[in-house]
Amino acid sequence: MSRTDQYPRHLRRIDPAQNMRRFYLLALQPTLFGGASVVRTWGRIGTSGQTMMETFDQPAAADNAFDLLERRKRRRGYQDADCSSGD
Template identity: 45%
Template sequence: MDSDPIHLTRCDPAQNLARFYRLELAGDLFGGVQLLRQWGRLGSAGRIGRTWFASAEAAQASRDDWLRRKRARGYREGQKI
């Protein structure tokens, strides 16, 4: 189960703010699904977090929750990193 990554950015030059957030679902070798999250300053490699789920539905629900939270903080779909 692979999905297209979701790329979010949040930029505000007045606050010297240039950040990205990336969400992606990927299958693992054991039949589960992992949610990959990558975040950091634009231009950097950033940090990576992985969470494993037993079902695709649970992973998608978690991804949607992260997406909702990031949009509430001002992130918008933007350029790929």
């Protein structure tokens, strides 16, 4: 099943002790040639941040990259934006 129909993942990491308020947004977008792109935006909450797009020929490869990036961020302490505390 392709993830292109699902919502993007909006993650946050807030740690007042370290003055850390970061966001990370992951999204999948289909390409015109049948592939998919993983679009990620990150930065300090309140800024527009930086954006990077990585394009894959196969949507399954994009799904795998999406899952890998999401797992890495969650291991580093990022949580869903709706569930994070400190706002």
